[in-house]
Amino acid sequence: MLLPCHLPDRHEAGCDEAGRGCLAGPVFAAAVILPPGYSNPELNDSKQLGTRDRARLREQIEQDALAWAVASYSVDEIDRHNIFQSSYRAMHRALDRLATRPDFLLIDGKYFIDYPGVEHLCVIKGDGKYQSIAAAGILAKTHRDAHMLGLHATYPQYAWHTNQGYPTRAHRQAIEAYGATRHHRKSFTLLAGGKPYTLFDDEK
Secondary structure, eight states, rough: OSSSSSSTSSSSEEEEEEEEOOOOOOOOEEEEEEOTTOOOOOOOGEEEEEHHHHHHHHHHHHHOOOEEEEEEEEEEHHHOOHHHHHHHHHHHHHHHSSSSSSSSSEEESOOOOOOOTEEEEETTGGGBHHHHHHHHHHHHHHHHHHHHHHHHHHHHGGGGHHHOOOOOOHHHHHHHOOOOOTTTTTSSOSGGOOOOOOBBBGGG
């Protein structure tokens, strides 16, 4: 059972990201403020949940949360700012969109960029410790997966409907065979050994 909060009687927002290690697509982040005393024993690290369970919990979280928001940072922004900065900036965007301003933040991971005027606590593997971080991780993951499924319709050869842009062997083989798209992160090593890649002709 995950902890309901870190500080009681606060508008405490949990924050998490999805897609940091991917070769393609934006990084997504979510912020979730759960109601006081909220308890859902099914909440867990999104990586420990199946696709159907994540989809069901996404609906439940969006219905139950006091406030929630999802935001992304584009591939161009990732290439410009690096993936770590982009992950934190995506969290800031999600926090900016919350209908209720939090007065404390629980951040999944070891580092964060200060959010103006709000204290935060970084929690390593926080999505397996706090409900609000787990909820944020589920929203970030499911919203990003839906985005990558949409891209898959245009670029089926990369199988983004199953790998979501992560560096699977099949994904790297597709990059080698077909080149990279404008949705691939140019600041990442797309192929083993840093082998150059080429863009599609219509995207040069």
